[in-house]
Amino acid sequence: MTRSILFEGLFVHGVKRDSYFEAELRKVGFDRDDLLPQYPMSLFRKCLDIACRCFYPGLTVEEGRRRLGHQFVQxxxxxxxxxxxxxxxPxxxxVRFLKKFPEHLRFDTSPISVNAVQVNERQFRLDFRASVDLSPFFLQGVVEEGLRLTRVVPSIRVVRHSPISFTLHVTW
Known part of the structure; x- marks a missing residue:
């Protein structure tokens, strides 16, 4: 399960209102006008897929999810x-943003853990593990947009190890 703030940030405030998109979300069990306290992570992944199809139909799923990560932060x-x-x-x-990033995920009740390792002055490795299928490209977008708020221009490379683990290599 995950708290509704994840859904609220992306599907209520992050993307534009669109009647087709909202109808598709309701079909899978999410009504942006009637938020519940928490939702299954599987529902979040379904809603991400719908958002990719609706807002980024010409892009790869990976790029669409990365952009949705940006929109979530916004x-x-x-x-x-x-x-x-x-x-x-800002x-x-x-550096402090990335060191604190694992704590921000712990705020959530989701089964995701992340270990932040500082490699050098301007480079980090974020190792993600979970008991559910993760979306590394969505989290790549979240970290990118978060780092932009610190006034740096990041470069992030995704290395997928399995459906439930991946690493983000972050430089700026």
């Missing part, structure tokens, strides 16, 4: 909690 900043969090991100800088 939408999360429009929530009450996200507004408070994102206001401080002050912490990229």
């Amino acid at each position: 939408g999360f900043a429009r929530t009450v909690l996200g507004g408070a969090v994102s206001a401080g991100v 002050l912490v800088g990229p």
Whole structure:
């Protein structure tokens, strides 16, 4: 399960209102106008797939999910909690942002864990593990957009190890 803030950040505040998209979301069990406290991670993946088809039909699934990761961060900043969090991100800088990133995921009740390893002054490795299929490209977009808030231009490479583990190699 995952808290509704993930859904709210992306599907309520991150993407534009679209009647077809919203109808497709309702078909799989998500109504953006009637948020529940939490949802299954499997539903989030279904909604990501729908969003990719609706908003990025000409792109690969990987690129569509990466862009949705950007939109999540932008939408999360429009929530009450996200507004408070994102206001401080430019002050912490990229190193502290990446060191604290695992704590931000622990806020969630999802079964995802991440280990942040600083490789050198401007390089990190984020090792993700979970008991569910993960979307590395969505998280790539989240980390990219979060780092942009710290006023750096990141470069992130995804290395997928299995359906439930991957590494993001981050430089700036």
